[in-house]
Amino acid sequence: MSGPFIKGSIRRRLLLSLLAGAAVLTVIVYLVMQSVARQVAEESQDNVLTASALSILDSARSAGGLVHVDLPYAALSMLDSVTDERVFYAIRLGEEFLSGYADLPAAEGSRPTAPAFRSTTFLGEEVRIATVRRSVSTDLGQKWLTVSVAQTLAGKKRTLARFNRTSLGIGAGFFLVSVLLSAVISRSATQPLHRLTASVSRRGPTDLRPVAAPVPSEMAPLVSSLNSLMARLRTSLSRSEDFIAEAAHRVRTPLAIVRTKAEVALRRSGDDATRAALREMIHAIDDSSRTAGQLLDHAMVTFRLDTLLREKIDLAQLTRDSIKRLHPLSDMKEIDIAAGRMDSVTVQGDAILLQNALQNVFDNAVKYTPNGARVTVDVSATARGARIDIRDTGPGFPATEMARITERFQRGENAEGVVGSGLGLTIVREVVEAHGGQMTLSNNPGGGACVTLQFPQS
């Protein structure tokens, strides 16, 4: 049987979608953390710079129309307390530069009294500048005293680098947990599918009952379709079985009438050509009625298999009975059919079916062996149950067709000229397998066919 055309996998798709989602989330979390960290670091740097600038501004005294600025030591040393930083400052009164670094630009804010900040490059390094202003009175009236303090970014960068490592760790951890969760989720999400698959594949070949196990709502349409498909299949199967049985039944009676008429005509006819034709006719009618009989048997077997009986059967007794029933036929061909080893062993099953199976095997043995041959039947108890071996001294199975021969309507190459439908071994196999057993075809080392039926312990 060829496998289904597979394109993609729900589980993989689910897993990939979850992972993609997790990756996107991880990146977003990482970026958000970065941006928050940057803001916090910048804010704290701005606060320190503002404090420094304000402490300088506060030290300014206006005396006698002149402005004195007494730069506090801490104003600059506080900017260097945690990490080594380069620090710049500029003090201006109006447009006039008073002290510090004349080139240091001031940050311009929206309101003159609120601290203003800017980032720029000064003397070859990135700096953050805070500027504060205060109005002071001078000889020339009110003027803005402006203090700008700038600091390099070593501490901020170090904080950010540390935070970066932390957030990378958190991101990686988050992603790892997401991967594990995704694996678990995708597995559990496809679990019902696996359960359904398992329950369907566990079924026997003829089990067409609807699926009754509970399934998730998403799978309900699938299961409904499956159930309805199986119901239709069952209906269709039983209809065709019924049709075949009906047809065989209806064909058998007319065939019997035609056979009787043909025999009467044969007895009456004196013309050799006519007699030969009539004999061929009878042979063909036999063939047809046998096929019809086996079709009926098969229909019966199929029906009984649906509701297999489980009664204790003495296999040896059953075998003896079957041999006895065969005697008229075997005697006709002068075939000696003999019960060999007869262990007393019981199996559970349907006696009618088993008898039918045995009869089919014997029938075959009688049919395909030449006159005067010998058929031996052994019933033996084995470690795992029971087995029946039917050996003949006929031509044996053609080696190349051993596998094919048990299929429906398949006959061996050596079957030409023998009345048969090709259903016999099919019935045997179905019955044995329905009982949990196995049918094996082989050839005897000394020639002749061997059919082995194995049954499990009851």
Added chain:
Amino acid sequence: MRHPAISPVLTIAFAVCATWIAGTLHAFEIEDHARFGDPGAAREIRIISTADITFFEPMIAAFLSANPEVTVDYTVASSTELSGAVTNAANQFDVVISSAMDLQTKLANDGRAMRHQSDVTEMLPDWAVWNDMLFAFTQEPATIILSKTALGALPVPQSRHDLINLLRQHPDRFRGKVGTYDIRQSGLGYLFATQDTRASETYWRLTEVMGRLGARLYCCSSEMIDAVKSGELLIAYNVLGSYAANRSDRDEFAIVLPTDFTTVMLRTAMIPENAPAPDLAAAFVDHLLQMAHGPQARPLTHTDINLTQLGTALNRIRIGPGLLVFLDQLKRRAFLAEWENAIEQN
């Protein structure tokens, strides 16, 4: 009235051979100059320093024995001249060594220094390195130098408080016999004075007392030590202890590390951003630091000066932008005015 102490300008002319080298160096006053090592060596390292040649020679000799293929060109200049020389980009030096921590800090802060990181700088204590630009390789305390002979039976003062009491109790004995830095002239004196005021108000009281006694003002530590030795001074305040301890005649005067607090200056080295041979400069700085901080560190100053005994009194000047505060023109003007007020009372 201010005492006619030796004029600072004269002092420089007297103490060192003031040389002007035109052409190679751009307009700054050189106090001394020397070359070490094989004169035909392929490579040269140019050092500008405030330290006397004799003070620094062992360091250079050790470097040369490890790097024989190098010549060391050593220029001595005052801290202000040195700072000006390094600021002028036309002058090219590989290593700048100065005792003026504030000026060195300003140079580095202004972006004149190259960052340097190595295994050696990694092991430095935090106080000895700033921004990977400035590296401290000595710790030199500001001390009180007293004449042993002239003090007689009087107890040797161990703190500024003791010193103030001593001066107050014997004003006649010490009148005109106490000396300290003229902080208007000496960068190091200014640094010590400003750091003293940060640590305690005692400095102002002491300065006023010294001012009332007609304190004599000097440009340099060695001048003060000489003055104490000659009997011109009985007490000199804020003398660089390393200079005093390294002299062969150090037994002739007492060196006191004040127990209230001892200001400790760090001599620092930096590599200018325009250094012609930065690799040699880095090697030299590492060598310097290894000798100062490494496992086989040889103290540059005499073992008499044991800073570890100071404990909490150790007031090590912190390298950093705080030092820029007293370089501020407004701040400096105000500080000098206050100081002049205190020291010039007669």
